[in-house]
Amino acid sequence: MVGNISWLQELWRYRELFYFLAWRDVKVRYKQTLLGVAWAIVQPLLTMLIFLMLFGKIANFPTDGTPHALFYYSALVPWIYFSTTLAFCGNSLVSNSNLLTKVYFPRTILPASVALSGLVDFAIGAVLIIGLLGYYQIVPDWNIFLWPFLMFLLVLLTYGVGMILAALTVKYRDVKYAIPFIIQLGLFVTPIIYSPSTIPVEYRKFIMLNPLTGIIEAFRTSLSPVRPMEWGMLGVSVVFTVAILVAGTIYFRRAERSFADLV
Amino acid sequence: MPNAVVLENVSKQYQIGHAQHEAMLRETIVNWLGNLLKPKGMTFESIWALKKVSLTIKTGEVVGIIGRNGAGKSTLLKILSKITFPTDGVMEVNGRVASLLEVGTGFHDELTGRENVILNGSILGMSKAEIVEQMDAIVAFAGVEKFIDTPIKRYSSGMRLRLGFAVAAHLNPDILIIDEVLAVGDAGFQKKCLGAMENIRTAGRTVLFVSHNLAAVENLCSRVIWIDNGEVRQDGEPKEVIQAYMASFGEGKDSGFNLTEVRDRRGAGSARLTAFELLDMNRNTIKVIRSGDRLVMRFCYLAHARIAHPIFGIRIYTELGTLVTEMNNWMTDFEIPFINPGVGYIDLEVEFLNLMPGRYSVTLFLGAVGPLFQDLLDHCGTLEIEPSDFYKSGRGIESRFGLVFMPFKWQQACPVESVAASMRTGS
Numbered sequence: 001m002v003g004n005i006s007w008l009q010e011l012w013r014y015r016e017l018f019y020f021l022a023w024r025d026v027k028v029r030y031k032q033t034l035l036g037v038a039w040a041i042v043q044p045l046l047t048m049l050i051f052l053m054l055f056g057k058i059a060n061f062p063t064d065g066t067p068h069a070l071f072y073y074s075a076l077v078p079w080i081y082f083s084t085t086l087a088f089c090g091n092s093l094v095s096n097s098n099l100l101t102k103v104y105f106p107r108t109i110l111p112a113s114v115a116l117s118g119l120v121d122f123a124i125g126a127v128l129i130i131g132l133l134g135y136y137q138i139v140p141d142w143n144i145f146l147w148p149f150l151m152f153l154l155v156l157l158t159y160g161v162g163m164i165l166a167a168l169t170v171k172y173r174d175v176k177y178a179i180p181f182i183i184q185l186g187l188f189v190t191p192i193i194y195s196p197s198t199i200p201v202e203y204r205k206f207i208m209l210n211p212l213t214g215i216i217e218a219f220r221t222s223l224s225p226v227r228p229m230e231w232g233m234l235g236v237s238v239v240f241t242v243a244i245l246v247a248g249t250i251y252f253r254r255a256e257r258s259f260a261d262l263v
Numbered sequence: 264m265p266n267a268v269v270l271e272n273v274s275k276q277y278q279i280g281h282a283q284h285e286a287m288l289r290e291t292i293v294n295w296l297g298n299l300l301k302p303k304g305m306t307f308e309s310i311w312a313l314k315k316v317s318l319t320i321k322t323g324e325v326v327g328i329i330g331r332n333g334a335g336k337s338t339l340l341k342i343l344s345k346i347t348f349p350t351d352g353v354m355e356v357n358g359r360v361a362s363l364l365e366v367g368t369g370f371h372d373e374l375t376g377r378e379n380v381i382l383n384g385s386i387l388g389m390s391k392a393e394i395v396e397q398m399d400a401i402v403a404f405a406g407v408e409k410f411i412d413t414p415i416k417r418y419s420s421g422m423r424l425r426l427g428f429a430v431a432a433h434l435n436p437d438i439l440i441i442d443e444v445l446a447v448g449d450a451g452f453q454k455k456c457l458g459a460m461e462n463i464r465t466a467g468r469t470v471l472f473v474s475h476n477l478a479a480v481e482n483l484c485s486r487v488i489w490i491d492n493g494e495v496r497q498d499g500e501p502k503e504v505i506q507a508y509m510a511s512f513g514e515g516k517d518s519g520f521n522l523t524e525v526r527d528r529r530g531a532g533s534a535r536l537t538a539f540e541l542l543d544m545n546r547n548t549i550k551v552i553r554s555g556d557r558l559v560m561r562f563c564y565l566a567h568a569r570i571a572h573p574i575f576g577i578r579i580y581t582e583l584g585t586l587v588t589e590m591n592n593w594m595t596d597f598e599i600p601f602i603n604p605g606v607g608y609i610d611l612e613v614e615f616l617n618l619m620p621g622r623y624s625v626t627l628f629l630g631a632v633g634p635l636f637q638d639l640l641d642h643c644g645t646l647e648i649e650p651s652d653f654y655k656s657g658r659g660i661e662s663r664f665g666l667v668f669m670p671f672k673w674q675q676a677c678p679v680e681s682v683a684a685s686m687r688t689g690s
Contacts, residue, residue: 024378025369031373102368103386104345104360171289210423260347261277262286 007106007253014105021113025088027119038054040124044076051076057195064195067136070129074216074220075192077125078150082158082212083183089162090179093170097263107256108249111166115159122151129223143222143229144209150222153241154215160245170263186210189219196230208233210242267438267469268320268343273352273587275313276337277337312338314493315352316424322358323435324472327501329477331527331641335493336473338440340364343471344440358469359439361388365442372416376407376426379415383430398423404455405429421680434458438469457483461517477505477584502583509582509624510645521642522627523602527643530636534566534573534602536629539644544612553651554660560611562573564602564638569603570631570654575609579618579627579646587618588668617669620650621662 011018030036048069055061055224063071069084093100100107110214168175187193190212199207207213212232214237221227273320313335320326329337342354344362369386370379374607379403384394388522402411405425407418407646432455440549460483474480480487480501487504489497491511497504521541527533540561552558576591590611593600599609624644629638650661653670660668 012450016391017385024374024382027378028371028373036450079340096369098365099369099386101341101346102364105386155369168288172286172291175291257348260341 004166011108012104014109016104016118018109018113019027021109022116023118025114029117037124039149039185041128044073044080044125045128047076047080048073049161051193057159061129061194064197066220067132067138070138071134071195071220072138072193073132074129074223075190075216077122077129077152078186078216078219079212080125080191081122081154083186085115085158086162086165086183087179088114089158090116090165090169090176091160093166093242093259094176094263096255100263101260107259108163108252112159115155115162118149118158120153128186134221140223142227143203143218143225146222150215150218153238156245157215157237157241158209159247160241163248165243167252167259170259171255186212193194196233208236209240211237211244215241266319266355267322267324267357268318268471269353269355270316270318270343271353272315272317273313273342273354274311274315275335275342275347276309276311276350276445279311303333303346311493312347316490316495317492318488318495320469320471321468324486325484327480327487328471328490329480330485330496331385332526334496336490337364339490340440340442340473341469344623346539356438359388360438360440361434361436362440363387363431363434363441363442366431368426370415370427372425373413373414376402376411376418378637380426380430383427387430387434388436389430393435399427401426404432404459428456432456436468439463440471440524442473443657450561457500481505481583484679493621505583509584509642510622522640522643525640525643527640528640529660530629530638532636532637533568534570534621534629535563536562536627536638536640537565538563539605539625539627540579542610548586551649552616552646553649554616554618555651555653555670556613556616558613558616560613561608561609562629564629565604565606566602566604569601570637572632573599573602573637574628574630574632575611576597576628576630577611578628579665580624580626580642582622582624582626582675583591587623591630596635599674615670616648618648619662619665619668620648621666622647 018121034038035042051072052068056063056072074092089111092114093107094109099105099110165175169212171236189205189207189210191199196204196213214233214235217230218234218237221229271572309327316335316339328336328339329410338347340362341364342349343356344360344364345356346362346364367379367383369383371382374382377398380398384397384401385391389397390592399576402408405422405428407422407426410418410422415426418426457479460470460472470483472480472484481510484501486499487501489504489508496508518612522536522538540563541549541552542559542561544557544559546559549558560577574593576590576593578589579587581587590613592609592611624642625646626642627638627640627644628636632638653660653668
């Protein structure tokens with residue numbers, strides 16, 4: 001217990017490094033890519049257009065009355081945050097091996113700063129949502145005020161899973177090849193291209209085991225007053241997120257003792 | 264005064280073979296399943312990089328840590344700076360620690376000089392307020408004012424190092440841990456760095472300092488710890504410890520040295536030096552060398568491949584590690600087109616050994632064009648240079664007269680009487 005308190009105190013002492021590393025990630029990412037900031041819009045926008053063609057026009061998946069474009073886009077913004085950040089998180093220790101072997105700081109700052117820096121892309125991508133709401137003349141109900149909470153939950157979940165993947169990547173070099181595959185599967189087991197309501201009730205509890213389900217569905221519902229808020233689903237997500245965060249922290253702290261020797 | 268660092272029986276074990284063969288989750292799962300069916304203990308080959316090291320370092324001490332490559336110095340620093348955990352033992356550190364195991368840790372090519380100063384300072388434990396306050400001083404110290412808002416990918420390697428060291432020189436920790444970072448930059452910048460080290464010392468901070476530059480260690484440190492084979496071999500007065508350390512290089516060797524047994528060597532290894540012999544001009548082995556001798560140094564080698572344009576060389580150091588001289592065939596434009604695979608030797612004729620009597624440490628190397636060493640043996644042997652009666656005066660030349668001696672002759676320009684007369688008249 002004493003160890004945990006001093007660990008938290010230490011995290012607090014290193015908060016500036018945490019901001020600076022996040023700031024570095026943001027700066028470097030926009031300097032290195034050709035499209036820069038535009039990438040944060042182009043990626044969800046193009047994906048949304050493809051989904052619109054494939055699942056909206058051709059397959060004609062039901063969206064419970066939410067306009068297709070908004071239906072996909074409002075789920076894609078958090079999903080792209082999750083998937084991109086998770087890939088960066090998983091790699092964050094290995095790609096900063098020069099820091100791990102030369103300086104001490106609480107190691108968890110690395111995946112945490114990645115989770116923080118990803119929010120910039122998230123915010124830029126979310127700007128287009130305002131345009132979509134205007135275009136469809138939708139006025140969100142009070143659930144819109146859930147956004148800060150939902151974002152916080154999403155960041156914690158991403159950070160929790162990212163920590164575990166980062167520690168595993170240091171120890172096992174084949175994990176980095178598994179991460180893209182896991183992310184690819186995630187796109188299908190999370191209600192992004194379909195609505196949870198289209199899944200037969202007896203199977204619905206399985207997709208609820210995916211903590212991302214409740215969060216992404218809540219993001220979508222908060223923009224679309226015609227959808228009922230699935231509080232139960234969101235509650236399950238909160239419980240799972242906390243569990244993953246605690247388990248991830250315990251595993252990470254146990255593994256971090258050998259990071260510098262293995263990386 | 265409280266202790267800055269206390270180590271009790273600290274040991275560090277590394278698993279070897281483990282690092283080259285990277286662990287795979289897939290294999291681990293397969294092994295684990297296999298072990299369920301057929302239980303057997305997993306065995307790893309391991310080495311102890313540190314063995315039961317106990318140390319107490321008081322606040323304000325400046326401690327030099329010396330030892331050969333692979334003796335455990337770096338492991339000790341990594342444990343002290345909390346980068347790696349000891350396998351066994353207890354460590355207590357009181358105060359804010361900054362470790363400089365590298366200059367410019369975390370520098371990113373795409374960021375500007377200023378941005379990198381902020382990032383690097385933060386990584387080394389400076390607060391934002393401190394960095395902002397010191398920014399101008401850091402930039403001036405590095406001498407990169409004109410380029411501070413240019414991405415450092417456009418910097419020369421020298422500019423990068425200077426910027427990195429400038430940040431380091433403005434750190435303000437309670438305990439500073441430094442590894443070999445003084446070996447950077449040109450002479451002027453090194454002087455600046457040593458000046459910065461002096462300031463740290465006079466500011467009463469605790470400093471732990473690993474270096475191969477024994478002269479710097481002796482100059483800066485109030486205490487020296489010699490780590491040998493993972494253990495503290497000697498701990499005490501800088502001069503005593505450094506001398507004992509240098510003397511250890513000659514352990515068990517005669518005037519020439521057989522080099523085949525030397526483990527502590529670097530380089531590509533396509534050719535190795537096998538022996539270093541001291542001969543007279545008739546190529547007979549000599550037992551004793553004296554100041555002013557004419558002699559031949561023979562480099563024997565074994566080449567596994569044809570080496571084009573090899574460069575043979577010797578560096579002679581004082582007991583305290585100051586480089587006295589280097590002799591290599593590149594300097595004299597003596598081109599060796601190539602050496603063929605197999606054994607061979609090359610002779611270096613020293614016309615006049617103008618070193619004062621004493622004990623010198625020798626580094627030998629076999630290189631090729633460019634920075635590539637085939638074989639580099641740091642401090643692989645000792646030269647004992649005996650006093651000689653070079654001037655046949657019966658008085659001899661001795662080590663108390665310095666390091667080098669130049670053949671000299673005294674002449675009197677005018678008779679003694681007239682000198683005395685002119686002194687009296689004051690003209």
